Amino acid sequence: MKTRLLPLAVVLLPFMAWSAENGPLSAWNASPAKSQILNWVAQSTQQDGPDFIPPDQRYVVFDNDGTLWPEAPLTFQLQFAVDEVNRLAPSHPEWQDNPVVIAAQKHDMAALEKAGQQGLMTLLTLTHSNMPVEEFDQRVDAWLASHRHPRFGCPYNKLGYLPMRQLLDYLRDKGFKTWIISGGGIDFMRRVAGEMYGIPPEQVVGSFSLTEFRLTDDGTQLEKTMKGAFYNDEAQKPVSIHLFMGHRPVAAFGNSDGDVPMLQYTSANKQVKPLGVLIHHTDAQREYAYDAHPSASGKLINGLSLAPHYGWVVVNMKSDWNQVFDPAQCSYHPAK
Amino acid sequence: MKTRLLPLAVVLLPFMAWSAENGPLSAWNASPAKSQILNWVAQSTQQDGPDFIPPDQRYVVFDNDGTLWPEAPLTFQLQFAVDEVNRLAPSHPEWQDNPVVIAAQKHDMAALEKAGQQGLMTLLTLTHSNMPVEEFDQRVDAWLASHRHPRFGCPYNKLGYLPMRQLLDYLRDKGFKTWIISGGGIDFMRRVAGEMYGIPPEQVVGSFSLTEFRLTDDGTQLEKTMKGAFYNDEAQKPVSIHLFMGHRPVAAFGNSDGDVPMLQYTSANKQVKPLGVLIHHTDAQREYAYDAHPSASGKLINGLSLAPHYGWVVVNMKSDWNQVFDPAQCSYHPAK
Incomplete structure (x- = not known):
């Protein structure tokens, strides 16, 4: 029987490779980062395993600017x-x-x-x-x-990173609730997060200020003001997670030092084996490489130095992603 | 054939009555209020009907104190x-x-x-x-x-109104997302809302103040402070709905004048045929009757006078509910 099975595997091999390439994370190259993320998901969802996370605790948080879409040349x-x-x-x-x-x-x-x-x-x-x-x-x-992005020539809402959009879909498919915890404005992001990321308004948290309610001749009005402004970055991210989500996350994805407190808060979740991931901007050809420059927004210096201590996965955009954007969304111009 | 069917109906009648009494809203008496609510749900969920509400818009909001549980003698x-x-x-x-x-x-x-x-x-x-x-x-x-409630002798978290808990279950069963929008403190309510109402922390919104994040020797800490205090009542309720939920509700349930702006905001939803409901505290025997007294907390004066204009359903606790609390949760003492 063995002699008949071996040729079958050989026959199937090309299809298996094809399947992996077009699988749920096809824009990710086979790499340690991809394996670490996939292994964590597999262990967290294995019913009888030691690291099983009950579905009602599967809250995962993502920064937006620089993590799900670019933040250059300006956010x-x-x-x-x-x-x-x-x-x-x-x-x-x-x-x-x-x-x-x-x-x-x-x-x-x-x-x-x-x-x-x-x-x-x-x-x-x-x-x-x-x-x-x-x-x-x-x-x-x-x-x-x-408006179109000055370098890529695409509408801004077509520039979500394909590997991250695939990851969001994959995590939801595995029963995780995906949230955005961003320094960006809450009303601005909610306008794009549904179509781009499949994330509804109530799971998009960002910097905010309060509205004012009033009655009008034909109904009601909420007027945007600058009162009660809350800037959702750095140590305010765990604060907004507690306020809006009310759960401690089991996984956090960021790309800059402004995300470090959110990752630390997640990594200190003692109920589960948590996951922390940093997206490292290393690809000047296809996107940008700017992380180490201390004056750049979105700098990643503390994050990289703390990653080994916390066991955070560092994703190298250049080598870990075979696509950055989705060619089906826009024919972007990668040239710098 | 007819002659054989009629006796069958007669035979079935007691069972049908039994079924209605033990149905999803068994603690509600047959009444115009119950019919109005049930009709609204039926019309909103009838796929081909003129008042169909797509599932991704089915956000409904509930006040807590006086709407889902008592607010007397103190909240x-x-x-x-x-x-x-x-x-x-x-x-x-x-x-x-x-x-x-x-x-x-x-x-x-x-x-x-x-x-x-x-x-x-x-x-x-x-x-x-x-x-x-x-x-x-x-x-x-x-x-x-x-601690136990001084009058009813029950733990406070066993005093959710049975008719409202049934209504929450029923609405969720019909694809509605149920949210609490309350003047109560957000952290306090989140401690009880899961078990009492089946509502997860992220769908419980209340008065809040900000926490402060810090690193500790063995992880992280969020310390409760009084900074950024937001009192979630009156005209602040639509503000918090926009901030936390990011959708305009299709139905709102309250019991006091503090809920009126939330109901007005909901009733001004022009995308759908919205529902507004006021719980009128009329039952001094089984609970309390205090709505019309202008100095009482939880007063309902503007709400009742505006109800006809907006078409809000007014629920008379005394006549519309055959149970107030759930005898399966606690043997409460109804005597005043």
């Missing part, structure tokens, strides 16, 4: 704010002496960066407040429909 | 805070001149009420902050295990 939301300032400035003569507006009009990113947190708040106040939530949604939709 | 969380002050005061001599502590020790509810919002914040500061979230959870659990 996409900052690009939206800059584009909005330029669109709106002609009808707001009162803005004309505002240095942040001038910087945005000149696309002077150095000046914008120099304006710091205060400058960012000004930009957000001009573009993310003093309007009903529905109008903000429409503005985001219009921007997405009319 | 249960306020009773917890008073009991905690009394438990902790002996080891806090520095509290001894605090008028709020003195009022709590004397069970002087008039003095507590007089201390107003500031007094409430003092009480919450002493009992709901300056401890890790896990310790707060343990304190709530210990209180639930050791």
Whole structure:
């Protein structure tokens, strides 16, 4: 019997290889990082295994900017704010002496960066407040429909990383609840997360400020304000996870030092064997390589140095991913 | 054939009645309120009907205090805070001149009420902050295990209204996602909502303040503080619904004027035919009757006067519910 089985395996081998390549994580190369993630999922979902995680505890959290889509040359939301300032400035003569507006009009990113947190708040106040939530949604939709990423030539909402979108699908298929815990604005991200990532609004958490409720002639209105602003980065990420999700995650995926507290919070989950993953931007050809530069946003210095201690998986975008974006979503231009 | 069918129906009738009584909403009497709710669910879930609501829009919100469990003589969380002050005061001599502590020790509810919002914040500061979230959870659990409602003689977490618990189950069975949007504290309610109502932590929204994250020798800690306090009542309820849930509800259930903005927000949902329901506390024998008294917490004056305009269903607890509590959960003492 053995002699008949061996040739059968040989015959099947090419199909098995084909199957792996087109499997649930086909955009991931066979690599230690992929194996570590797959092994963790297998162990967490093996009913009788020592590391089984009951379905009602399977909450996993993902950063967005730099983890699920690019954050360069600007975070996409900052690009939206800059584009909005330029669109709106002609009808707001009162803005004309505002240095942040001038910087945005000149696309002077150095000046914008120099304006710091205060400058960012000004930009957000001009573009993310003093309007009903529905109008903000429409503005985001219009921007997405009319703007393309300067380097890749694609609409911003077609630039989700294919390997991560596959991973989200795979985890949900295995009974995990996928959440975004991002520094990005909550209303902005919710506009794209459903279609891009299959994540509903209530599982998207980000920086936020409060709305104001009022009655109107034909119903009600929620007006966006800058009150109660909460900047969801660094040590605020575990805070927002507790506030919104109310569970300690069993896995966390990030890409920058701003994600380190979220990964530490996850790795300190003593109920389970948790997983921490860092996406390392190493691919200047297909995307960007910028992690080690201390002044860049999205820097990853503490994270890499802490990874061995916590056992975090470090994904090397250049060698671990055979695709970065999804060619079915957009014919992007990879050239730098 | 007809002559044989008629007697069969007669034979079946008692069983049909039995079936209705023990059906999904057996604690509800046959009444216009019950019919209105059931009709709305039937129409919303009828695939080809004009009022069909797609499953991904079926978000329904419930107030908690007075809607899912009693809020008298004090809200249960306020009773917890008073009991905690009394438990902790002996080891806090520095509290001894605090008028709020003195009022709590004397069970002087008039003095507590007089201390107003500031007094409430003092009480919450002493009992709901300056401890890790896990310790707060343990304190709530210990209180639930050791205290009983002064009138009904039952543990507080056995006092969910049976008709509402049945309604939650029924709505979930029909594909609705059930959320709590309450003035109660988010961490306090999350301790009971899973077992009592089948609602997971991330679908329980309440008043909150922020935690603080820090690293510890053996992991991480989230410490409860009073910073960023958000009181989730009145016009803040639509605000928190937008922030946490990110959908406009298709149905809202409340019992007091503090729920009116949430019901108005829901009733202004133009995508669907929405449902608004007010639980009217009319049963002094089995529970309480207090809605019309303008000074009582949980008063329902604006709500009742607005109900006809918005088409809200008003549930009369006395006549519409044949059970208030679940005798299987606790042998409660109904006598006032």
